[in-house]
Structures are given as C-alpha cells and as structure tokens.
Amino acid sequence: MSLLNETLAAISPADAEAAAQARDRQARMTKPAGSLGVLEDLSVRLAGLAGVCPPPLPEPAAVAVFAGDHGVHAQGVTPWPQEVTGQMVANFLAGGAVVNAFATQVGASVTVVDVGVGTLPPAGDGLLDRNIRRGTRDMTVEPAMTRDEAVAAIEVGIAVARDLVAAGNRALLTGDMGIANTTASAALVAAFTGADAGAVTGAGTGVDAETLRHKTDIVRRALARHGLVGDAPAAGSATGTAPGAADPIETLAAVGGLEHAAIAGFVLGAAAERVPVILDGVIAGSSALVAAALAPACLDAAVAGHRSTEPGHGVALAHLGLTPLVDLSLRLGEGTGAVLALPLVQASVRALRDVATFDSAGVTEKQ
Numbered sequence: 001m002s003l004l005n006e007t008l009a010a011i012s013p014a015d016a017e018a019a020a021q022a023r024d025r026q027a028r029m030t031k032p033a034g035s036l037g038v039l040e041d042l043s044v045r046l047a048g049l050a051g052v053c054p055p056p057l058p059e060p061a062a063v064a065v066f067a068g069d070h071g072v073h074a075q076g077v078t079p080w081p082q083e084v085t086g087q088m089v090a091n092f093l094a095g096g097a098v099v100n101a102f103a104t105q106v107g108a109s110v111t112v113v114d115v116g117v118g119t120l121p122p123a124g125d126g127l128l129d130r131n132i133r134r135g136t137r138d139m140t141v142e143p144a145m146t147r148d149e150a151v152a153a154i155e156v157g158i159a160v161a162r163d164l165v166a167a168g169n170r171a172l173l174t175g176d177m178g179i180a181n182t183t184a185s186a187a188l189v190a191a192f193t194g195a196d197a198g199a200v201t202g203a204g205t206g207v208d209a210e211t212l213r214h215k216t217d218i219v220r221r222a223l224a225r226h227g228l229v230g231d232a233p234a235a236g237s238a239t240g241t242a243p244g245a246a247d248p249i250e251t252l253a254a255v256g257g258l259e260h261a262a263i264a265g266f267v268l269g270a271a272a273e274r275v276p277v278i279l280d281g282v283i284a285g286s287s288a289l290v291a292a293a294l295a296p297a298c299l300d301a302a303v304a305g306h307r308s309t310e311p312g313h314g315v316a317l318a319h320l321g322l323t324p325l326v327d328l329s330l331r332l333g334e335g336t337g338a339v340l341a342l343p344l345v346q347a348s349v350r351a352l353r354d355v356a357t358f359d360s361a362g363v364t365e366k367q
C-alpha cells in the first residue's frame with residue numbers, strides 16, 4: 001500500500017469515552033463550569049484524540065516549515081521576487097526569521113523542508129531536501145502539478161510528521177514559505193468551499209487595490225480553467241457547492257502548491273499518529289481543506305492556532321468548523337501564528353491534568 005493510502009487507513013475518529021471523561025472532569029475541577037471557555041473544549045478534543053484522559057502534555061513541540069515556489073508568480077500577483085522564498089529558507093536555517101524567535105520563546109524546534117523551492121542560495125546545515133520539482137507550473141495556463149507530483153508532496157508531509165513524532169514530539173505545528181502562495185491558497189479555498197474568488201482573495205504580503213483586483217481575476221481565471229467554479233452561494237451563506245471536493249488530489253494538483261500538498265500530508269500524518277497539529281494561517285487552512293476532503297476524521301487532530309487577516313482563512317476555518325485560538329491581525333506565515341498558540345494548547349491540557357476537583361480539594365460547590 002502507498003504511504004498515502006496507509007495513512008488514510010490509519011486515521012480514525014476521536015475516542016468518545018476519553019472525551020466524555022474529560023468533559024466530566026472539567027465539570028468537577030475547582031472553577032465554575034465553563035469558565036475556561038474554548039480551552040475546555042480544546043482539552044476535551046485532545047483527550048478524544050489521545051484516547052485517554054488526561055491526554056499527554058503536547059510537548060516537545062516541532063514546527064515544520066514547508067517551502068515551495070509558484071508558477072503563477074509570472075502573473076504579477078505579488079510584489080516580492082520569487083527568489084525571496086529560497087533566501088528566507090536560508091534565513092530560517094540561520095535562525096534569523098520571526099518563526100525562529102517565536103519558537104525559541106515557546107521552546108519549539110524548527111525543521112525546514114524544501115518541497116518545491118525554485119532556487120536556493122547556499123543554505124546552512126539542517127535543510128531537509130525533499131524537493132519534488134523546482135516550483136509549480138502556472139495554474140492559469142495548465143495544472144500546477146501532475147497528480148503524481150501532488151501525491152509525492154503529500155507523502156513528504158506525512159513522512160516529516162511521522163519522523164517528528166518518532167523523534168518524541170507530541171505537538172506538531174505547520175509553517176510555510178512561498179512567494180505567491182496566497183494566490184494558490186485563495187484558489188484552493190474557493191474550490192473546496194464554493195466561495196467566490198472575490199470573497200477569498202486578499203492582499204497577501206501586501207498589494208495595492210489595483211493588484212488585488214488583478215490577483216482576484218487571476219484566481220477566478222484559474223478556477224474557470226480547471227472547471228472549479230462553484231454555484232452561487234445560497235442567500236445568507238458565504239459558500240456554495242464546492243466542485244473541488246469531488247477529487248481532492250486533482251484539485252490540489254490543478255491550483256495548489258507543493259507546500260500546500262506537504263502541509264495536507266503533515267495534517268494527515270499527525271492525525272494517523274494521534275498527535276495534535278496546530279495550524280498556522282491561510283496556507284495551512286487551505287491545505288487542511290484538502291486533508292479533510294481526503295479523510296474528514298483528520299480534523300480531530302487539527303487545532304486552529306490563529307486567524308490571519310487573509311479573507312480566505314476565515315472562510316476556510318468556518319468550513320472546517322475550527323475556532324482560532326489567537327486573532328492578532330498576523331499575516332506573516334512561517335508558522336508564527338501556530339507557535340504563538342502553542343502555550344494555550346499546552347495550558348488547556350495542563351489544567352485538565354493538574355487542577356484539583358471540588359472533592360479532592362475540599363472546596364464547596366455552588367448551591
């Protein structure tokens with residue numbers, strides 16, 4: 001069996017009994033019921049994922065930054081030159097990027113994976129060279145990847161997740177680097193949710209109003225080129241029918257990026273290992289749509305670290321039914337939003353594990 005099929009077969013839903021035990025313990029802990037809000041629900045989900053209450057503390061934690069380039073860059077969708085992708089890879093390896101600073105703050109490791117970078121300057125030690133091809137093709141002209149390339153990149157993500165868990169990590173965090181990848185993200189979100197290109201295309205690294213109109217048009221053209229235009233959304237709904245969900249890998253190959261494919265695989269790999277995976281911004285959100293279309297139960301392992309300012313990210317999270325933990329108007333990528341959310345995920349488990357119950361502490365319950 002292929003690594004992808006083996007991984008899909010290993011993914012099963014959360015353990016309802018462990019989740020019920022966590023819910024019951026939350027009600028008996030020395031605090032008013034419900035007073036930890038979203039963190040209570042999170043601890044219940046993590047108990048269900050682990051199949052035991054309390055679940056293991058999500059540490060040590062590892063960020064994997066998947067890097068790739070994009071043929072659609074040729075269409076003028078971003079102000080940044082393509083070679084910045086490879087230059088930032090070198091910066092991650094030298095420890096000089098924001099994700100490195102944030103990861104040091106929370107005690108997470110950073111693994112950098114070249115899954116599709118076009119050109120790399122001489123880079124420091126430690127790069128995982130898993131390059132499938134030197135950037136995708138232009139999605140407005142032809143499919144960005146072949147089906148085989150998309151599957152190979154998914155399997156890179158699965159293998160990285162598996163190896164990080166084998167090395168002892170108990171929380172995985174997604175990171176990405178790829179100039180022009182917010183265009184591919186917007187196309188994936190539209191294809192998998194049925195939302196209009198205008199509702200999911202954003203400024204990315206920062207484009208002016210005219211470039212944003214052009215970028216939106218590029219997304220619309222790519223969707224039309226690949227038969228991925230959904231029906232108009234019903235009144236009151238942001239999304240309509242989602243033509244991309246019928247064949248998720250074909251859709252990913254048509255308009256996605258190599259780092260999107262790898263991140264989808266990383267989410268699947270984490271779910272198969274029953275280890276939580278904290279999602280970063282719109283690149284991770286759009287990749288999680290691919291993973292969820294392949295194996296809906298993988299979402300039991302997924303935690304939305306934050307909500308980025310890209311409009312497509314909110315649409316993706318709503319479709320996935322995930323509540324972001326942090327909302328700080330970030331739009332950097334690299335894994336930065338996921339890393340900032342890590343202490344919250346850890347705190348939710350620590351509370352469930354360590355807080356006394358009314359009974360054990362001799363605290364009187366409410367009347």
Ligand SMILES: O=C(O)c1ccc[n+]([C@@H]2O[C@H](COP(=O)([O-])O)[C@@H](O)[C@H]2O)c1
Nearest residue numbers: 078178180181182204205281282308333
């Ligand atoms: O994480 C996000 O939501 C996010 C939002 C805007 C930009 N980015 C990052 O910026 C790069 C892509 O932006 P762009 O404008 O070139 O498409 C890529 O390296 C992403 O990591 C990331």
Ligand SMILES: Cc1cc2nc[nH]c2cc1C
Nearest residue numbers: 080084177205332333334
């Ligand atoms: C400098 C820079 C850093 C980044 N980190 C993630 N995406 C990025 C895009 C740019 C342009």
